[in-house]
Amino acid sequence: xxxxxxxxxxxxxxxxxxxxxxxxxxxxxxxxxxxxxxxxxxxxxxxxxxxxxxxxxxxxxxxxxxxxxxxxxxxxxxxxxxxxxxxxxxxxxxxxxxxxxxxxxxxxxxxxxxxxxxxxxxxxxxxxxxxxxxxxxxxxxxxxxxxxxxxxxxxxxxxxxxxxxxxxxxx
Numbered sequence: 001x002x003x004x005x006x007x008x009x010x011x012x013x014x015x016x017x018x019x020x021x022x023x024x025x026x027x028x029x030x031x032x033x034x035x036x037x038x039x040x041x042x043x044x045x046x047x048x049x050x051x052x053x054x055x056x057x058x059x060x061x062x063x064x065x066x067x068x069x070x071x072x073x074x075x076x077x078x079x080x081x082x083x084x085x086x087x088x089x090x091x092x093x094x095x096x097x098x099x100x101x102x103x104x105x106x107x108x109x110x111x112x113x114x115x116x117x118x119x120x121x122x123x124x125x126x127x128x129x130x131x132x133x134x135x136x137x138x139x140x141x142x143x144x145x146x147x148x149x150x151x152x153x154x155x156x157x158x159x160x161x162x163x164x165x166x167x168x169x170x171x
Contacts, residue, residue, distance in 0.1 A: 003171065021171065028170040037149055037165050044121055045075060048082030053116065053146075054089075055108045055137060056125035061089035063125050086115070088137075108137035118145040126150065129157025138162045 003021040008014040044050040052071075054064040068087040075081040088108045089095070095107045102110065112122065122141040126134045129152040138148050138159055150156075150163035153171050160166045 025169045025171040029167055033165055033167060037167060040121065040147060040149070040165065045071075045081045045083045048084050050084065051115065051117065051120045052083065052085045052123065053112065053120065053141075054085065054087050054123045054125070055134070056089065057131050057133065060125040060127065061087075064089045064123075067123070067125075088112070105132045105136050108133050109140040112137055112140050112144065112146070116141060116144050116146050120144075120146045121149065122146050123149045123151065124159055124163065126157065126159055127153040129154070129159040131159075134159050135162065 003018065004014070005017060005021075008017070041052070044052055054067050055061070056064045065087045068085045068090070071083045072085050075083050088111045094111070098107045098110045108124075116122070120141075122137060124134045124137060129150060134150075135158050138150070139162065141148050142162070142164075147165075148163040149165045149167070150159040151167050151169075152160045153169050156166065156168045160168055
């Protein structure tokens with residue numbers, strides 16, 4: 001699925017195609033895989049013992065920050081769910097220090113090496129699934145026995161294959 005599919009003459013026609021594409025994207029997610037992700041996150045959230053790290057580049061970095069914000073604030077307010085989350089994109093000083101002194105490929109993996117523990121969870125967000133810093137983050141996380149969930153689009157790339165669980169949207 002690719003959107004937009006044409007040049008639009010009106011917002012109404014754009015809206016109709018947008019929602020059609022949006023619906024098709026959601027339908028393309030593997031329900032079995034989604035249920036496994038939900039179970040994994042529920043277990044982590046209820047106990048609050050496992051750290052959940054989230055990362056992505058560009059717009060996916062914004063999604064990672066927003067994901068953490070919503071889950072940390074909204075779920076904690078239930079008083080029953082205690083998410084322990086961090087966006088690896090939320091500290092630009094640390095990210096630029098790592099990328100300047102080491103490599104941009106290390107911006108997430110170095111943070112995982114510093115704070116990640118066995119049985120934590122890493123969620124990566126990458127449309128292509130091929131960003132080198134995302135691939136390196138998954139590989140380092142797996143070496144540390146951290147469970148990996150990738151959220152991907154397009155063909156899913158390498159992260160779709162490397163992660164323990166993948167939510168793929170065909171868009």
